[in-house]
Amino acid sequence: MARVCSVCGKGTTFGHNVSHSNRRTNRRWVANLKRVHGRFPDGKVRTAYVCVxxxxxGKVEIL
Incomplete structure (x- = not known):
């Protein structure tokens, strides 16, 4: 469940590093997530991971 934004669902994306000689190696882009205690769009107060x-x-009201 971690590494996924609890508001928009943004998560890890996969792709390749491409060198000058066009060799490809796997890599991943991880969402910029913070652990936040606040009021979420559904009106509940809880702690969850939210992207910056x-x-x-302002989709989350930090408490």
Whole structure:
């Protein structure tokens, strides 16, 4: 359940590093998540992981 935003569902994305010689190695992009205690869009107060984009947009009221 960790590494997924509890508001928007943003999570880990997979792709490749591509070198100058065009060799590809696997890599992943991890969402910028913070553990937050606050009031969520459903009206409940709880602690959960939220991405910074949702925090900046004010979708979670931090308590």
């Amino acid at each position: 984009k949702c925090l900046k947009a």
